[in-house]
Amino acid sequence: MKKRFLFFFLFIYALTISAQGGFRFKKEGNKVSIPFKLINNLVFIPINVNGVELTFLLDSGVKETILFSLEDKNEVSLKNIEKITLRGLGSEDAIEGLKSVGNVLEVKGMESINHLLYIIVDQDFNLSSHIGIPVNGIIGSSIFKNNLIEINYEKKRVVFYKDSRKNRKRIESKYKKTPITVEGSKPYVKANAIIDSDIIPVKLLVDVGNSDAIWLFQNISDKIKVPKNNFDDYLGKGFSGDVEGKRARITEFSIVDFKFLKPIIAFPDYSSIKHVTMVSDRVGSVGGEILKRFSVIFDYQNEFLYLKKNRHYFASFVYNKSGIEIRHSGVQWVKETVQLQAFPITVDHLDTNGGKNATSLKYKFQLKPIFEIANIRKNSPAENSGLQKGDVIISINKNPAYKYSLQQINSLLRSEEEKWITIEIERNKQALKFSFQLIDVL
Structure with a gap:
């Protein structure tokens, strides 16, 4: 089969092959609304691929539709497959993939026919372990190109509007x-x-698939310099490896008439973005930590963005002060005790329980998540306490780790107050306990 080399990365850089026709209304209508899950500032929507429902990350920073983590979705039938090679964000080698044409994608009252898909076959690449829910792919411009698309972060709804003068007038x-x-x-x-x-005009990709507030590329513009008060951090994972960089607060960020004081900015290392072909004058991205403060409407046809503040607008800009990145690394059987209430039994007016209700215990086994430390920041509170990459988490602040969702753990590690965290872990079949305080270094 013919091989093609495609260069793109997960959150910013899109594939360069021409796209399909995009989503259109199945029937005459003016509006379709679908719910989404909001996790770590990212939007996840259900989409049927050739009749099978999958979960996709919605990403305006990607042109094509990408599938991965299909090991539990064997019933998905893909059309007209050929081999390709993928390379992108990160500094490691390219990975093998597949290309499939002639697919049908559907979401509620919308459909895209003859849809082009790219499939990553490497099972080590997946978003699910970092998000905490099954994620099967990323969908990009085909969602946005034909209609007015609203992302209502407060109501957690994606709304398709017909691109009409009446709808635009109402929105305006x-x-x-x-x-x-x-x-x-x-x-x-x-x-x-x-x-x-220094006031610096910036041209930014509006990137729904980037969970950070803003990314700025210091190697692209001489005007962009990392503030002295910063720290090295793990920024994410791309198709070609980990993305490293620095985080720092800047004085102010403004878009239209909206101003944000002391937002936290990520500055990716050059080695992480060296494969990216930039459009003219682009110096970074604006992502979910900013966008979630609005209801956002994209109008690709007329090239406008509409913003309306929501209740998250004045939320503080916070970051993971612990220095550890947690990932979902599997499931385990957990025995839980269930208390059953028994009613008193009376025979010939004799109360066998002395007039009191009896209780009994029953055990049940349930599958619960396993969490482990995926990355740890150098000189962070967690590293200084003795925690290491690969440690399996048993409990957090005396609560079993499996009682948390991944999002709840991340929220705890982003706490504004400088609280103490105690984590019990398993390392080399030995249980160890470590404590550290969340310290704001910015």
């Missing part, structure tokens, strides 16, 4: 409107960043 009466450019099927917006006292 309620939302703040700003121009964007759609280049290579991806949206870009102009904004301003103040680093120290």
Whole structure:
């Protein structure tokens, strides 16, 4: 089979092959609304692929539709497959993949026919372990290109509107409107960043698939410099390896008339973005930590972005102060005790329980998640306490780890107050306990 080399990465860089026609209304209608799950500022939506429901990350920073983690979805039938090679974010080698054409994707009252799919066959690459729910793929511009698309972060709904003058007029009466450019099927917006006292105009990718507030590429522009008060951090995982960089607070970020004081910015290392082909003048991305503070409407056809503040607008900008990244590493059988209530039995007016209700215990076994430390930041509170990459977490603050969701653990590690965290772990079949305090170094 013919091989092609495609260069793209998970959150920013899209594939360069021409896209399919995109999603359209199945019947005459004006609006379709679907629920989504919001996890770590990322949007996950259900989409049927050739009749099988899968979960996709919605990502405006990707042009094509990408599938992975299909090991438990053997019933998915893919059309017209050929081999390809994928390479992208990170600094490691390319990975093998597949290309499939002629597929049908459906979501409620919308469909995309003759849909082009790219499949990552490497089972080591998956989002599920880092998100905490099964994630089967990423979907990009085909969602946005034909209609007005609202992402309502507060109500957790994605809404498709027909691209009509009536709908745009209604939206313009309620939302703040700003121009964007759609280049290579991806949206870009102009904004301003103040680093120290320097006001820097920036052109940013509007990236729904990036959980951070803002990424700035210091190697692209001489004006972008990392503030002195920063720390090295793990920023995420791409198709070609881990993405490393620095985090720091800047003085201010503004988009349209909306201003944010002291947001936390990620500055990826050059080695992590060296495979990216940038559009003209782009110096970074604006992601979910900013976007979640609005109801956002994309109008690709007319190149506008609409923003309306929601109740999260004034939320503080926080980060993982512990220095550890947790991932879901499997499941385990857990024995739980269930208390059963027994009713008194009376025979010939004789109460066998002395007039009191009896109780009994029953045990049940349930599958529960296993969490482990996927990465640990150097000189962080967690590393200084003695925790290591690969440690399996038994309990957090005396509560069994399996009683938490991954999102709850991440929220705990992002706590604003400088609280103490005690984590019991298993290492080399030995139980160990470590404590550390969440310290704000920014």
